[in-house]
Amino acid sequence: KQEVTQIPAALSVPEGENLVLNCSFTDSAIYNLQWFRQDPGKGLTSLLLIQSSQREQTSGRLNASLDKSSGRSTLYIAASQPGDSATYLCAVSLTGNQFYFGTGTSLTVIP
Amino acid sequence: KAGVTQTPRYLIKTRGQQVTLSCSPISGHRSVSWYQQTPGQGLQFLFEYFSETQRNKGNFPGRFSGRQFSNSRSEMNVSTLELGDSALYLCASSQGTGGNTEAFFGQGTRLTVV
Numbered sequence: 001k002q003e004v005t006q007i008p009a010a011l012s013v014p015e016g017e018n019l020v021l022n023c024s025f026t027d028s029a030i031y032n033l034q035w036f037r038q039d040p041g042k043g044l045t046s047l048l049l050i051q052s053s054q055r056e057q058t059s060g061r062l063n064a065s066l067d068k069s070s071g072r073s074t075l076y077i078a079a080s081q082p083g084d085s086a087t088y089l090c091a092v093s094l095t096g097n098q099f100y101f102g103t104g105t106s107l108t109v110i111p
Numbered sequence: 112k113a114g115v116t117q118t119p120r121y122l123i124k125t126r127g128q129q130v131t132l133s134c135s136p137i138s139g140h141r142s143v144s145w146y147q148q149t150p151g152q153g154l155q156f157l158f159e160y161f162s163e164t165q166r167n168k169g170n171f172p173g174r175f176s177g178r179q180f181s182n183s184r185s186e187m188n189v190s191t192l193e194l195g196d197s198a199l200y201l202c203a204s205s206q207g208t209g210g211n212t213e214a215f216f217g218q219g220t221r222l223t224v225v
Contacts, residue, residue: 034214043115043201044216051211089154096208097144098167101154 002027006090006102013080014110021075021105023090028068031093035064035075037086038104044089048075080109113138115204115217123223129190132220136183136204143185144214145177148199157200160185161208192224 003026013019023033032051036044048057048064050073056065061078077084087106091099116135124130136143144159144167156169160179177187183204189196199221203214 031209032211036216041199041221043117043218044203046213046215049211049213091154096161096166097142097159097203097205097212097214098156098169099144099146099154099203099214100156101146103153 002092002094002100004090004092004100004102006088006105008105009103010106010108012108012110015080015082017080017109018076018078019080019107021077021088021090021107023073023075023102025071025073025090025092025100027092027094028071029094030068031095033064033066033073033090033092034099035062035073036089036091038089039086047088077107080107082109082111085109115202115215117200117202117217117220119220120218121221121223123225124192125225126192126194128192129188130192130222131186131188132200132202132222134185134187134202134204134217136185136202137215140204140206140215141183142205142208142212143179143183144203145185145187146201146203147171148201148219149197154201157187166208189222194224197222197224 035047050066063076087104090102145157179185205212
């Protein structure tokens with residue numbers, strides 16, 4: 001069974017700092033990996049999708065990398081802003097659209 | 112382009128009742144999957160439908176069921192509700208089932224069982 005772990009569970013940083021969120025998974029036979037953000041009481045917003053054949057994806061201040069062989073992904077957020085405060089979730093798909101989610105990293109960016 | 116729409120947004124039900132939740136995927140998307148989110152267990156996969164067929168099912172009791180219609184809209188049903196079924200239920204839609212398809216989530220239905 002796929003196990004997904006996210007470290008750290010919570011992170012508090014001052015505005016403007018660069019930060020890295022970590023995700024690890026146990027089964028490397030993944031279809032893809034997606035990073036999402038979730039605001040309190042809301043649904044999930046897709047941030048980046050990395051296909052299994054890709055090494056990284058970038059969108060604006062976000063960069064996600066994937067190392068399938070070691071079962072790791074990182075989400076890099078540059079120049080953090082208070083609006084980035086949310087829970088960040090990593091999800092891996094082994095087949096179709098059946099995702100296994102990590103427990104998330106709760107990020108607080110302090111103005 | 113409209114996003115994934117889930118209705119209703121909030122529900123309060125009594126133990127033993129049944130409930131039906133609805134999910135309308137993004138136009139053109141044929142795959143819908145459902146997830147349960149609780150503080151203790153996080154996000155857990157319930158089931159996935161593609162072109163009206165259930166492709167995968169998570170480890171939930173038979174009280175949880177779903178279906179998908181020809182227009183790709185999906186419903187999930189929970190019978191004989193238990194207090195532990197209180198959760199945020201999320202559905203996700205995607206165009207297909209390949210590794211290059213991005214999943215988009217709705218805002219969820221918050222179910223409270225009393």
